[in-house]
Amino acid sequence: MKKTGAQIFVESLKMEGVDTIFCYPGGATLNITDALHYSDIKQVMVRHEQGAVHASDGYARASGRVGVSLVTSGPGATNTVTGIATACMDSIPIVIFSCQVNTMLIGNDAFQEADIVGITRPCTKHSYLVKDVKDLARIVKEAFYIAKSGRPGPVLVDIPKDVSAALWEFKYPEKVYIRSYQPTYIGHPGQIKRTMKLIASSKRPVLYTGGGIISSGASIELIKFAEALSIPVTNTLMGLGGFPGNHPLFLGMLGMHGTYTANMAITSSDVIIAMGARFDDRATGKVDEFAPHAKIIHVDIDPTSISKNIRVDVPIVGDTKNVLKKMIEIVEDDKETFRGYPDTISEWSKDIAKWKKDYPLTYVRNGTLKPQYVIERIYELTKGKAIISTEVGQNQMWTAQFYKFLKPRSIITSGGLGTMGFGFPASIGAQIAFPKMLVIDIAGDGSIQMNIQELATAVQFKLPVKVVILNNGYLGLVRQWQELFYEKRYTWTHLECAPDFVKLAEAYGAAGYRIEKEDEVDTILKEAFHNNKPTLIDVRVNPEESVYPFVPPLAPLREMILV
Amino acid sequence: MRHIVSVLVENEFGVLSRIAGLFSGRGFNIESLCVAETLDPTISTMTIVTSGNDAIIEQILKQLNKLINVIKVVDFKELDYVSREMVLIKVNADEKTREEILRMIEIFRGRIIDVSPKTYTIMITGDEEKLKAFLALIKPLGIKELVRTGPIAVARGEKTIKMNEKQQSKGGEENG
Numbered sequence: 260m261k262k263t264g265a266q267i268f269v270e271s272l273k274m275e276g277v278d279t280i281f282c283y284p285g286g287a288t289l290n291i292t293d294a295l296h297y298s299d300i301k302q303v304m305v306r307h308e309q310g311a312v313h314a315s316d317g318y319a320r321a322s323g324r325v326g327v328s329l330v331t332s333g334p335g336a337t338n339t340v341t342g343i344a345t346a347c348m349d350s351i352p353i354v355i356f357s358c359q360v361n362t363m364l365i366g367n368d369a370f371q372e373a374d375i376v377g378i379t380r381p382c383t384k385h386s387y388l389v390k391d392v393k394d395l396a397r398i399v400k401e402a403f404y405i406a407k408s409g410r411p412g413p414v415l416v417d418i419p420k421d422v423s424a425a426l427w428e429f430k431y432p433e434k435v436y437i438r439s440y441q442p443t444y445i446g447h448p449g450q451i452k453r454t455m456k457l458i459a460s461s462k463r464p465v466l467y468t469g470g471g472i473i474s475s476g477a478s479i480e481l482i483k484f485a486e487a488l489s490i491p492v493t494n495t496l497m498g499l500g501g502f503p504g505n506h507p508l509f510l511g512m513l514g515m516h517g518t519y520t521a522n523m524a525i526t527s528s529d530v531i532i533a534m535g536a537r538f539d540d541r542a543t544g545k546v547d548e549f550a551p552h553a554k555i556i557h558v559d560i561d562p563t564s565i566s567k568n569i570r571v572d573v574p575i576v577g578d579t580k581n582v583l584k585k586m587i588e589i590v591e592d593d594k595e596t597f598r599g600y601p602d603t604i605s606e607w608s609k610d611i612a613k614w615k616k617d618y619p620l621t622y623v624r625n626g627t628l629k630p631q632y633v634i635e636r637i638y639e640l641t642k643g644k645a646i647i648s649t650e651v652g653q654n655q656m657w658t659a660q661f662y663k664f665l666k667p668r669s670i671i672t673s674g675g676l677g678t679m680g681f682g683f684p685a686s687i688g689a690q691i692a693f694p695k696m697l698v699i700d701i702a703g704d705g706s707i708q709m710n711i712q713e714l715a716t717a718v719q720f721k722l723p724v725k726v727v728i729l730n731n732g733y734l735g736l737v738r739q740w741q742e743l744f745y746e747k748r749y750t751w752t753h754l755e756c757a758p759d760f761v762k763l764a765e766a767y768g769a770a771g772y773r774i775e776k777e778d779e780v781d782t783i784l785k786e787a788f789h790n791n792k793p794t795l796i797d798v799r800v801n802p803e804e805s806v807y808p809f810v811p812p813l814a815p816l817r818e819m820i821l822v
Numbered sequence: 823m824r825h826i827v828s829v830l831v832e833n834e835f836g837v838l839s840r841i842a843g844l845f846s847g848r849g850f851n852i853e854s855l856c857v858a859e860t861l862d863p864t865i866s867t868m869t870i871v872t873s874g875n876d877a878i879i880e881q882i883l884k885q886l887n888k889l890i891n892v893i894k895v896v897d898f899k900e901l902d903y904v905s906r907e908m909v910l911i912k913v914n915a916d917e918k919t920r921e922e923i924l925r926m927i928e929i930f931r932g933r934i935i936d937v938s939p940k941t942y943t944i945m946i947t948g949d950e951e952k953l954k955a956f957l958a959l960i961k962p963l964g965i966k967e968l969v970r971t972g973p974i975a976v977a978r979g980e981k982t983i984k985m986n987e988k989q990q991s992k993g994g995e996e997n998g
Contacts, residue, residue: 380840381847385890388836405890439832439893563884566877 264392264423265294268356271399272300274431277327279303279318279691281311285331286371287358290423303691303720306712308335310684312342313710315353317685319346320671321646322692323476325406326353332360333371336417337378341678343413344382348675349497350474352411354402359419362390376417384412392425397432404435409442410561411474442560446577446585453573454532454556455589459596461530461554463607464490467513468579470497470674471535471559477580478502478667481534484583487590489601491611493521495536496659497674504643504663510611511620514542515810516656519618522808522816524611525550533557535579538568539675548815558582620660621822627801628777630654630729634661636780637699637727640788645697646671646689650682650706653735656806658701680709683726687713690722697725697788704730704757707795714767717793725787725794728760731802739805743820764795774798824853825879826898826905826975829868830983832891833859840889841868850874850882854907854972865893869974896983898975905975908947909957910935914964915942923963930956941966949973 262270268291272280279301284292295302305311308330315326330339336357346353360369376386385405387398395418402414458464472481478501485492485508492502493510502509511518513525522544525531531553536542538557543549546568556573557565565574575582590597601608622631634657637645643663648671649655655672664670671689673681686700700707707728717724738752764771770792772783780798787794808819831837838857845852853871860867872882879897886895898905915923915937923942927934932946946956950973957968977983 376836377839380836380843390835437890440890561888563881563888565884567881570877 261426262429264425265290267395267429269294269298270429271396275403280327280329281314282329283308285335287332287420305716308338309342310710310713312339313681313684314688316346316351317671317688318692319351319353321689325403329356331358333373336375337373343379345673345676345678346413347382350411352406353413354406355415357417359417361421362419379415383415386415388417389422392422392427400432443576444578446575446582450575451585457530463528464530465524465528466490466492466532468498468534469495469536471579472501473667475578475580477583480583484587495542500664500667500669503665512659516806520614523614526817528553531555537564544810544816545813630657630800631661633798638662645699648682648686648700650702651677651679652703653806654701654703654729679706684710684713686724690724699725702726702728705734714769718768723791727796729800730797731800760795760797769793772796824873827870828896830894831866833864833866837891856972856974871972902978903975905973906947907971907973909953909970911944912941912967919963
């Protein structure tokens with residue numbers, strides 16, 4: 260029996276095991292919307308298409324499964340662009356289905372027409388325009404495969420309205436074969452051997468790991484390898500949680516707002532083992548003076564990431580989990596080579612211990628309510644067992660510094676694109692993936708206003724997400740640059756008008772709290788975390804608090820401004 | 823440095839814009855670009871002339887390979903190759919200059935493909951150096967219009983570009 264394109268679409272989603280989609284309807288979605296009416300796929304109707312994509316992204320980051328969103332043509336599709344670019348920069352597997360005007364109308368400037376495939380080409384891993392219903396099932400299959408394989412990323416599929424109405428036999432392909440797409444998972448054995456020789460001869464090795472550890476599920480292998488040789492580990496923002504934040508070998512995050520220890524360790528090291536990280540400018544500081552004494556080994560599934568920003572001595576294209584397993588095997592089999600370990604690096608361990616002791620992450624307690632204190636309390640109250648999303652700016656950096664991420668996928672943050680307004684809808688997606696877990700968005704008063712409409716979504720779908728607004732009345736991270744480099748001219752960064760967040764929460768049917776003093780923090784957070792409702796907590800923090808350490812832009816990592 | 827890169831791609835809608843967008847989005851140079859179907863109608867060859875230092879060329883090759891629709895990328899700097907391009911030139915040709923133009927065309931083995939009372943249209947093929955030399959000679963006579971293809975290239979000898987599978991990514995192999 261023939262099915263409509265819309266029915267084929269829904270059946271294909273089921274074949275992919277999709278349990279939830281994040282969506283917003285319009286004229287062009289109607290065939291599909293109607294077909295979904297008869298399906299048991301959970302349909303989370305957001306209030307803005309950007310929210311749909313961020314929510315699907317949060318779902319993917321929290322669960323490791325592919326996140327799915329569905330939007331209408333024209334403005335519905337263009338509203339997804341920021342979400343797609345966010346996922347692309349952070350290598351998050353999502354599939355975005357945009358509906359399109361009838362194929363006959365494409366290119367005619369039809370009502371609600373936009374060339375979304377063209378618009379999103381630079382910020383998707385791949386994209387499709389389905390021109391014929393015969394191709395629909397195959398394209399859906401390929402889209403999911405491409406999104407989650409190799410270096411993951413967003414795939415957009417544009418479905419014209421007449422294609423979703425057309426009739427065809429439904430037959431879901433069993434396998435995907437794309438002759439022009441074959442990612443390399445297995446690292447080159449010779450290169451892995453060279454790597455191990457280099458490590459064995461080093462005196463000051465550091466593991467520098469990123470989001471690739473999370474996406475390949477290599478956390479256990481990373482811990483095992485680091486412990487086997489006592490090699491210290493620093494994480495990028497995207498890599499947090501890949502190595503336990505409370506582990507004695509953990510140095511903290513590196514980079515512009517990284518710890519003193521991590522930045523000094525990188526600067527002084529003689530061998531850097533970079534895994535699933537891409538030497539982003541916020542992590543490296545001044546490129547020419549990055550790790551001046553180190554040989555660099557770089558393991559990444561994406562060849563373009565290797566030797567892009569930093570010249571690499573041993574490149575290995577492959578999946579980090581796979582490569583780490585091989586490295587562990589060599590350590591276990593080749594006892595002779597690693598006989599001296601960890602004594603060989605005992606001096607190094609001492610240096611690191613001294614840096615940690617002399618220059619810990621810190622802030623001045625002076626009786627005012629400090630944002631860092633709030634985050635420390637959130638960590639203690641949740642025992643590190645919550646899923647934490649962040650917005651972008653100071654809230655994000657303080658979270659990265661003061662919340663200890665113990666498990667992979669416990670931090671959900673827009674690392675590469677730095678998208679304000681990401682955290683809240685992403686936390687909705689994470690809550691859908693893990694209904695029983697405590698999901699907290701650590702926000703600023705600027706960022707939260709960028710997607711605050713999703714409060715309605717959280718209330719409608721009974722998602723007890725907690726939003727902790729570190730409210731300082733400023734776009735704080737930009738203000739901090741103005742303070743240091745523009746003689747405190749706070750142009751555009753002072754948010755002189757803001758809503759009453761408590762009343763706003765209540766207006767949406769969510770719960771609202773306000774914290775103004777240190778001694779209110781624990782009691783109110785505890786209550787808010789247990790009220791089982793979507794909740795905004797307006798925390799009035801010290802307005803001119805800054806994030807330290809701070810490596811000024813284009814300065815080398817060792818030149819940190821400390822508290 | 824100048825490189826000729828041959829890119830085998832799926833002969834599909836939108837692939838050219840993916841390649842062009844990659845170059846513009848990442849600030850890479852395209853000096854010329856030739857695209858046409860191969861013997862296998864599902865595959866097209868794009869011959870791209872680009873330039874940059876070694877690190878940039880390495881990125882260009884890797885980024886091209888990363889595109890889902892790209893089947894294979896060949897950098898002709900690594901191979902011995904032959905390349906040709908074609909130029910069509912409309913020149914002023916009156917009684918005084920016709921003889922001289924004809925002589926030059928003969929020397930360079932070009933052809934006249936259109937004639938008007940005041941002009942010749944010349945077709946000439948060759949490698950870049952030859953075309954450069956010819957243009958330098960003909961220029962003083964008054965070129966009215968000039969159109970040229972970019973170069974296309976193939977490896978010398980029996981070597982061919984295998985199309986059956988994606989080239990293994992660079993990086994793991996080098997120095998290995």
